[in-house]
Amino acid sequence: MYKIICFAVLFFYNWAIAQTPTKMTKEKKESEKKTDKLVVYQIYTRLFSNTKTTNKFNGTIKENGCGKFNDINDKALQALKKFGVSHVWYTGVIEHATMTDYSKYGIQKDNPLVVKGMAGSPYAVKDYYDVDPDLAVNVKNRMKEFESLVKRSHKNDLKVVIDFVPNHVARQYHSDVKPPHVKDLGEDDDKLKSFAPNNNFYYIEGQQFVVPENVNPPVKVAEPFIENPAKATGNDVFTSIPSINDWFETVKLNYGIDYLDNRSTHFNPVPNTWLKMKDILLFWASKGIDGFRCDMAEMVPKEFWGWVIPEVKKVNPHLIFIAEIYNPSAYWSYIAEGKFDYLYDKVGLYDGLRRLMQGGGDANDITKVWQNESGNFANQMIRFLENHDEHRICSKFFVGDAFKAIPSMIVSATLHSGPVMLYFGQELGVNPNVAEGFSGDDGRTTIFDYWGVPEFQNWVNDHKYDGGKMTTEQKKIRKFYADLLKFVNTSDAVRNGQFFDLQYVNNNGQAPHYNDQKIFSYLRFTEKQKLLFICNFDLENSYSTAVNIPVGAWEMMKLDPSQKYTFKGVFGNKLVIEEGKADKVKVDIPKNSVLIFEIK
Template identity: 65%
Template sequence: MSEKKNDKLVVYQVFTRVFSNENLTNKTYGSLEENGTGKFNDINKKALKSLKGLGVSHVWYTGVIEHATMTDYSEFGIKPDNPLVVKGKAGSPYAVKDYYDVDPDLAVDVKNRMAEFEALVARSHQEDLKVLIDFIPNHVAREYHSDVKPKGVTDFGEDDDQRKPFDIHNNFYYLPGQSFKVPADVVSPVEVKQPYLEKPAKATGNDVFSAEPGINDWFETIKLNFGVDYQNGRAKQFYPIPDTWNKMRDILLFWAAKGVDGFRCDMAEMVPVEFWAWVTEEVKRQFPDIIFIAEIYNPNAYHEYIFKGGFDYLYDKVGLYDALRRLIEGHGNANDITGVWQNESGEFANHMLRFLENHDEQRIASDEFAGEAEKALPAMALSAFLHDGPIMIYYGQELGVKPKGAEGFQGDDGRTTIFDYWGVPEMAAWNNGGKWNTSKLSPEQKNLRKAYQEIIKFALKNEAVTEGKFFDLQYANNNGQSLNYNDSKLYSFLRYTENQKLLFVFNFDQNVSYEFELHIPELAAGMMGLNKDKLTLKGKNFKATGNVSEPFDLKIHPNSYLIFELK
């Protein structure tokens, strides 16, 4: 019998450009020279050991692949970008400019940039950490041009017939006879030496088939053609294999050959599932252990993208993230979590990647979200304990990163910029001149990091969490069935294996303690193989004996969680 696959991965997202930057000048729209940038080499063994000590298993290095930028690297043979089609001084990592190269910002020696990335991969592996990078198949930068593509590789669009709006052999969608117009609201923070010219205009990355996208569109990107004719009823042409499919497969294989262990696939649902079914099989044939994570927001597509598309894991944004965010902000209902597990239990459970922060979402500690990082600890614990699937942490989440002010293109929105050069004080304190220790962290930051570490370590070392079955206790304790059990703020469930039975109780109320009764139903006791007439509940400084007819009397403090063992 084969060993059960462990899906309890702990993914740590590193926004590579900002992660290790100790320059805290933080001038709005500051240049590389003014605001500085992190480097591959900064993520040294001490940094990686610190992540491993937190409980991390996979590091997602975000922004590795070369993207459009306002920084001029022409002296290194890299074609400059027109600033009118770049967002921010540093540029968006999701406007890929050369799929076969890495971001020169991240290299100490620009000429040696790929070797520096390869050394980071090797260091990560030496610390028993797997490496993930982004794969952005839906769109590329408007001025995509590979300076270092392997021999025999043609650029996207190089062989396109631009007279045709759609053709299976084209990489882009065209608007013949029309010229692209940069959104009127675009104001470049650097001198624009020449206008941006594109004729015929190409469709924009977020499915805008107009020569005039708006400033809130992904105007800096071009939509790639995977064989779907969007302007003619979304007709699909997948035979022969579209040229874009082959190009993308080769790109994935290129990075897998460099030791990359998996890909976080940007906006996966904007690319046809038929492509994913084909390409995941093609890549796994040569690299069977590689993993694919889909950024996806349509629950109706979950089944298809897992079981047809070949994805290992999917974002759990619309389900658990949204439900927990409402609770953290004080206007949610804990019973919504029951709806999440009902929709995602069974075949989905271990495929959902849970998170409370990433580069698209507002920081927990920001004024636009919770205001205080500690308010999310019960939600983080629930994300880790609810099912045996993976969890993800965004860099500095465990330190309570709190963005303040506008950094550049992104503005003041509760997020840490992905478009501009920036430094994060909390990260600089942890970096501490390359020591990557806690000596410069505040007591509050140390406590928060320790709390995250305890959550992760508990999730990893207890088999009831890594592989146990699940039993929701809301229905047995709500609607007045249990005294003082406020089911809109309290949530409880069981996780169990043959060897371990655990009870989890969460209080999402930020201000109120509850002394309440908790019922363990006879059905649950039977499923766990416990004696229904004698149940022992043991927790920290707590032990009680009861049965399925008599509830346990418990107390829980505001914004906290309890863990008990059942025997």
């Protein structure tokens, strides 16, 4: 009886997902579909086009070089478009704290005691109304160079996404170029109060900020850093003495929540910080960008997002908002109340796939992800295997081999009709294996330092962006990604189709030799196309097995289960199963691989 109940519950979940309609945009004609199958390519802007190979530990911008807006030329953008990209996320665009001195250009110098790395963290914004001078050939014309990049991207049919960092700013935040109507953050704060609804910052009454004792900048410190009274630190640390592991270089913004009074809220009237953030979003929207990736969105109240996103979309209804979020229990509220278009699928799918890629985990976790976390908004989850916060796949901290990511990358890209994201160099097997500066040897491409990425420079090839220096292995892995993105962009079932999880009729011995801890199977289908995916995450073993397809699945695909069908291999799979039985498909699946069949 228990198995019957479980079967019924899982069948209902599949049915519910299959019935979820493709979202439509009001702005387009009713007959025109809006696809959520975006292909987002994250560019870490200062590293992307840097061709210098010095790579000195804690090197200066002069020593190690820095990529520029102008270096991302038409050739680069055309290559990304050909690769299958629809959206480019330019990371680190807005001006942030740095150890490089730009004071001769009228830019306030930063105290190195509150800067992480020679180049500084792009998430320690010090002027919301300016772009980072590192990225300009001519610093005086830095905004024009960024605007030209936006236009160039659009000319090459690429949408532009930039970061919006709403939760925290650099300790020495100061806008040199803000519009005349704008007052700086904190300018009107009552600093004698730890909290006031219209203060932009939180203050530690009667205490001076203390720099973490083990902070040791690689440049000479001319004077001590004084902050009195101390401000709360960005990662919700309400003390004057944060640790080096805190976001000590940043200060928390006040959105009307009194954290020291049981998180009591003060949202009416609209807090001053809300109004300032709205103005900042509208400023960047006026530059012609197409979307915002919102850093640590869940550290900002969903009520703010529910207010500001519709306000900004009144000006440009086509803008998209992507939330970096790590709390599955809050997902629905940040879509329904917060009005986000897309959310990170890190805690669910990324973490589950990572365990499988490392030889552990359980393929059944994939079912749990869409059932328990994303449910009927699965198409609004943005899937990825790399970004600037995570270990590189090829690093010693992850799996050390780009090809071990193949099944996980296919699942990330095809499980539902939501967006997929790649981090620059993922398709080339980037493997950071030395300490670059502040963050040390941590398996991530540095976000704090000036650096060149050797594997990526092979593709950049002195700004030809033609892969002229790629190794044989790099050509192979990049071809896999190129083929996958082509498949994603041309497959009607992947872009627009319904989804049916086959795991529940194949696990627990229901299919012969089907190791449900290592094998995961599912259907994607539209009226035009029906696809069967069989994924083997086992790094050591191949399997001769059979995959059951229940009657209910055939009915949802509007096919007669009493008939026989041909299963034709697609996406590199050359197998053809002639007149296969509708209820069971026998396959031999190699280790660490995926078989995709089109059902005819």
